[in-house]
Amino acid sequence: MVPQQIVLVTGASRGLGRSAARHLAHAGFGVIGTYRSNAAQAQSVIAEVRGHGVPGTALQLDVADASTFETFAGSVRDALTAAGAEHLHAVVHFAGYGVHAPYVETSAAQLEEMLRVHVSAPFLLTQQLLPLMTSGGRVLNVSSGLTRFTGPGYAAYAAAKGAVEVLTRYQAAELGDRGIRVNTLAPGAIATDFGGGAVRDVAAVTDAVVAATALHRVGQPDDIGAAVPALVSDGWGWASGTRIELSGGQSI
Numbered sequence: 351m352v353p354q355q356i357v358l359v360t361g362a363s364r365g366l367g368r369s370a371a372r373h374l375a376h377a378g379f380g381v382i383g384t385y386r387s388n389a390a391q392a393q394s395v396i397a398e399v400r401g402h403g404v405p406g407t408a409l410q411l412d413v414a415d416a417s418t419f420e421t422f423a424g425s426v427r428d429a430l431t432a433a434g435a436e437h438l439h440a441v442v443h444f445a446g447y448g449v450h451a452p453y454v455e456t457s458a459a460q461l462e463e464m465l466r467v468h469v470s471a472p473f474l475l476t477q478q479l480l481p482l483m484t485s486g487g488r489v490l491n492v493s494s495g496l497t498r499f500t501g502p503g504y505a506a507y508a509a510a511k512g513a514v515e516v517l518t519r520y521q522a523a524e525l526g527d528r529g530i531r532v533n534t535l536a537p538g539a540i541a542t543d544f545g546g547g548a549v550r551d552v553a554a555v556t557d558a559v560v561a562a563t564a565l566h567r568v569g570q571p572d573d574i575g576a577a578v579p580a581l582v583s584d585g586w587g588w589a590s591g592t593r594i595e596l597s598g599g600q601s602i
Contacts, residue, residue, distance in 0.1 A: 354405060356380040356435045357582060358426060358479065360413060360471070361445030363392040365542040366492075369575025370442060371395050371406075377579035380405035382429050382438075384445060386412050405433035413445045413471035414463065423478040430482065437484035440582040443472045443491050448544055453505040461506045468510035473517055486529035488582040491518045493593065495538035499601035511536075515593055522591035531590040535581060538597025540569040564599025573598070 357374050361367035362383025371381045372395070381399045385392035385408060392408040399406030407429040411422050430438065446467050449460045472491050483489075493515050496508040515534050522532040539559045541550035548555045549568055559568045574596055580586060581594065 354380045354433055354435045355439035356382060356405065356430060356433055356437075357440040357442060358382045358384070358438055359442045359444060360384045360411065360475070361386075361443075362395055362408070363388050365444070365544065366537065366540065366571055366574045367442075367444035368395050369571035370444060370578040371575075372398055373572070373575045374579050374582075375399040375402040375404050375406065377583075378402075378404060379439065379579065379582075380433050380435065382407045382409060382426060384409050384411040384413075386410070386445070405435075407432070411445070413475065414466045416466070416470055416474045419475050419478045422475075423482065426479065427482055438479060438482045438487060439484060440488035440490065441476060441479055441483070442578060442582070443475070443489075445471065446492070448504060448507040450503040450546070451506070452503055456506050461509075464506045464510040465513070468507070469513045469517065472514060476521065480525075480530075483528075483530065487531075489521060489525070489530060489532040490578065490581055491515075491521075491532070491534045493518075493534045493536040495536055495595060495597045495600055497536065498595065518593070519591045526590065531587065533581065533586075533589055533591070534593045535574070535577070536593055536595040536597070537574045538563070538569055538595070538600040540571060540574060542571055559600065562601050563597070564602060567598065569596070569598055 357379045359371050362371040363385035371383045396406040396408045493511040497512045518534040539549045
């Protein structure tokens with residue numbers, strides 16, 4: 351019997367992480383999904399995951415608090431055991447949020463929070479999870495189209511995501527001896543609650559994104575989530591240290 355492949359998805363209770371968890375389960379992967387505060391929302395995702403006949407577990411995690419990562423890794427180990435799996439197949443880092451403020455008005459606290467959530471978390475949490483990962487596993491970091499094109503008010507967020515892209519290359523180089531592939535997924539503007547839901551709910555923002563996008567629409571969560579199973583599968587096994595942008599051709 352082939353062991354169940356389990357993928358850890360941070361930020362799985364909402365937005366892109368939720369979509370990724372759903373699509374992974376549909377593709378036959380078990381899912382350990384994290385949430386920060388909304389346990390009910392996380393459990394609804396896990397119920398859907400289990401509906402596909404694969405293991406699903408929700409675990410609480412605040413990615414801004416690195417002091418909890420070692421204990422969290424122990425909980426992941428327990429979840430793997432309960433699922434009948436020995437190792438994690440992949441880790442996907444979707445948890446996070448953005449700060450929208452002009453560069454000259456961005457505070458030190460806002461910048462530090464962006465770095466904790468978007469750089470320290472994939473750096474330090476992946477360290478803690480490496481002993482649980484299978485050789486030949488996958489790490490998928492999440493960046494943003496805003497590292498290639500600019501959006502006024504996102505200097506702190508985009509700078510943190512730029513650091514993620516550099517981190518990805520170093521992880522890929524140093525973890526390659528174990529066959530672990532590390533890549534970056536960079537979404538463009540997506541209609542979620544990110545940034546207060548501006549792309550989804552503010553007509554002027556929606557119109558501007560549509561006008562700047564080759565495919566003439568804003569992205570939807572499933573445009574990103576549907577790609578995740580492929581990116582952690584064998585078909586992408588020769589990709590490592592690579593930035594994959596899914597933006598519909600935004601600002602090209």
